[in-house]
Structure formats: structure tokens, C-alpha cells
Amino acid sequence: MNIKKAVITAAGKSQRALPLQSLVDRDGATKTALRILVEEILSAGIEEIVIVICPGDEAAYSTAAGRQKGQITFIEQKGSAGYGQAVWCAREFTAAQHFLLLVGDHLYVSGSQKRSAQQLVEIAGAENCAVSAVQATHESKLPYYGAVGGRLVAGRKGLFEVTQVLEKPTPTEAEQKLIVPGLRAGHYLCFYGMHVLGPAAMDLLESEISRGGNRPVSLSATLDKLAQRERYLACELQGHRYDIGVKYGLLTAQLALALDGNDRDEVLSGLVELLAKRQTHM
Numbered sequence: 001m002n003i004k005k006a007v008i009t010a011a012g013k014s015q016r017a018l019p020l021q022s023l024v025d026r027d028g029a030t031k032t033a034l035r036i037l038v039e040e041i042l043s044a045g046i047e048e049i050v051i052v053i054c055p056g057d058e059a060a061y062s063t064a065a066g067r068q069k070g071q072i073t074f075i076e077q078k079g080s081a082g083y084g085q086a087v088w089c090a091r092e093f094t095a096a097q098h099f100l101l102l103v104g105d106h107l108y109v110s111g112s113q114k115r116s117a118q119q120l121v122e123i124a125g126a127e128n129c130a131v132s133a134v135q136a137t138h139e140s141k142l143p144y145y146g147a148v149g150g151r152l153v154a155g156r157k158g159l160f161e162v163t164q165v166l167e168k169p170t171p172t173e174a175e176q177k178l179i180v181p182g183l184r185a186g187h188y189l190c191f192y193g194m195h196v197l198g199p200a201a202m203d204l205l206e207s208e209i210s211r212g213g214n215r216p217v218s219l220s221a222t223l224d225k226l227a228q229r230e231r232y233l234a235c236e237l238q239g240h241r242y243d244i245g246v247k248y249g250l251l252t253a254q255l256a257l258a259l260d261g262n263d264r265d266e267v268l269s270g271l272v273e274l275l276a277k278r279q280t281h282m
Contacts, residue, residue, distance in 0.1 A: 003045075003046070003098050004048065005047070005050070005094055006041045006044075006048070006100040006101070007049075007094065007100070007102070008038075008051045008103070009087060009103055009104060010057075010061070010105075011053050011054045016054050018033060019061070020032055021033050023254050024258060024261075025261065026261030026262065028263055032064040033104075033105075033107060034051075034104070035064065035065060035066045037104065038071075039068070040107075040116065043118050045121065049068075049071055050073045050074070050075055051072060051104070052086045052089050052090060053074055054077065055078060057074075073093065075089050081215070084205050084208065084209075085209060087101060087197075087202075087219055088202065088206065088209055091202050094202060096202075097199070098196055100195075101194070101195040101196070101197055102117070102194050102195075105193075106241050106242065107253045110237075111238035112239070116133065116192070116241075119237045119239070120235065120237060123159070123233075124196035127233055129198075129232060130195070130230070131232075132162070132194075132195045132223065133195065133237050134191060134236060135190060135191075135237075136187045136189060137190035138187055142169055142171060145190035146191045147165070147169055147174060147178050147188045148178065148180075149164040150180060151180075158236035159235050159236075160180065160233060160234045160235070162233060164224060165223045166220065167218050174188045192241045201222060201226055204226060205219075205222055208221075
């Protein structure tokens with residue numbers, strides 16, 4: 001499997017402005033979230049990127065991409081049938097190949113020398129199948145993510161055969177259907193915002209969209225069908241995702257990037273000073 005294409009979805013009404021926000025990256029340079037995400041993708045050996053956007057957003061996204069804009073193509077999602085339709089919009093670009101898929105409102109901090117995208121691409125290539133990155137997540141966060149149930153691949157730490165996928169399950173649903181041996185109580189394998197998918201996933205999306213109607217097309221429901229159709233894995237990467245779309249998400253992502261970067265000591269000193277001032281005024 002030779003993965004050279006990536007898709008970023010950024011057309012959601014509540015999501016479209018988030019990749020345009022600016023942060024200070026690990027190297028101390030101010031960049032948009034989109035540019036940080038594109039650099040993450042390119043580190044994995046990806047050569048072509050398509051971004052699925054809302055109509056009229058291309059100029060803003062092109063500016064936000066900075067010097068990498070020459071490697072990016074934009075596709076407008078003209079319907080409003082959800083995340084699944086956004087992915088399906090890139091079907092001609094992916095052209096029956098496996099591709100890296102990311103959401104536009106997540107940023108990543110790796111726990112190893114390899115970035116998260118590179119880790120995932122290498123795992124998918126080695127296993128020769130679709131793979132979704134997951135992160136053990138407390139049940140209080142289930143309303144924000146799709147989650148998977150499965151069984152550990154024998155002899156492979158952090159790699160799971162997916163048996164079921166649910167979109168934003170309740171804690172009761174998760175407890176009944178998504179238990180994964182070895183996780184802490186109250187924790188479930190939730191999506192990391194990063195997948196390697198192939199032609200079978202696009203075929204399933206095509207089938208769902210061809211049914212017509214105005215109902216949202218769920219990627220999680222499609223991946224649940226994929227798990228019944230072919231070998232489909234989930235993997236825990238060395239790293240953490242940061243959803244910049246949740247309350248204080250942008251702040252949390254900024255702190256995570258800063259504490260992982262060249263200015264770590266300066267940031268820590270500033271935080272200690274801030275906390276000390278808070279204590280003296282309490």
C-alpha cells in the first residue's frame with residue numbers, strides 16, 4: 001500500500017473557521033491551525049492534499065495554507081448531508097486508492113520522533129488494510145467522538161480488530177457494546193480524527209448517498225459496515241489529539257504545542273507565575 005494522498009474535511013458549519021485560527025507552533029513560529037495540520041500530513045510522505053470546504057471559503061483557506069498551498073486542491077461540499085458526504089466529495093481525487101483522512105479541527109502532539117500521521121500511514125502500510133487512529137477517552141467525552149469496540153490483535157500492543165463503530169454513543173451504549181479488554185474503567189477507544197481508508201469505504205459511502213434523501217451520511221455508520229465487510233483495524237498512536245472546536249480547545253492545543261516545543265521552559269515559568277498570582281489573590 002503506497003499512501004500518497006490526503007483529505008482534510010473542513011466544511012462543517014461549526015468547523016469551517018477553526019483551521020484559520022493562528023497558534024504558535026513548537027518551533028516558536030506563528031502559524032494557522034491549517035498550516036500546522038498540512039505540515040503534519042507532509043511529514044508522512046503525502047504528496048497531494050485535497051481540502052473539502054464550504055462554498056466561498058477557498059480564498060481564506062489558500063491564504064491560511066501559506067507556502068504549502070501549491071500542494072493543495074480545494075473541493076466544495078455543496079450539499080449538507082454530513083461528514084460522510086464531505087469525505088465522499090473527494091472520491092475522484094482519491095481515485096480508488098488508499099488515502100489519509102483528517103478532520104480540520106484537530107491538532108496533534110506526538111509522543112515519539114515520528115508525528116502521528118507518519119505513525120498511522122506506516123501502520124496501515126504494514127497491515128495493508130484500513131486503519132483508524134484511536135485514543136483512550138473518558139466516557140464524559142463520548143458526546144464528541146465516534147468510538148469503536150474490538151479485540152486486541154494477538155501479540156500487538158495498541159492494535160485492535162474493529163468489530164463495531166458507534167457515533168457519539170451514550171455511556172450505557174458504550175458499556176454494552178464497546179468494551180475493549182485492558183482499558184481503564186470508564187474509558188473507551190474514541191476516534192483520533194485521523195484514518196487511512198480505501199476504495200471499500202468510498203464504495204459504502206457511494207451506496208449510502210445513492211439512496212437519496214436529506215438525512216446526514218455518517219462516516220461512523222459507514223465504518224461500522226466496513227468492519228463487517230473486510231479487515232479493519234484501530235490503533236493507539238504515541239501522541240495525543242486536541243480538538244480545537246470544544247470549549248477551551250484552542251487554548252489547550254496551544255499549551256500542548258508550547259510545552260512540546262523550543263520555548264517549553266519559558267511557558268512553564270509563565271504558568272507558574274500566573275498560578276502564583278492567582279493564589280495570592282484568593
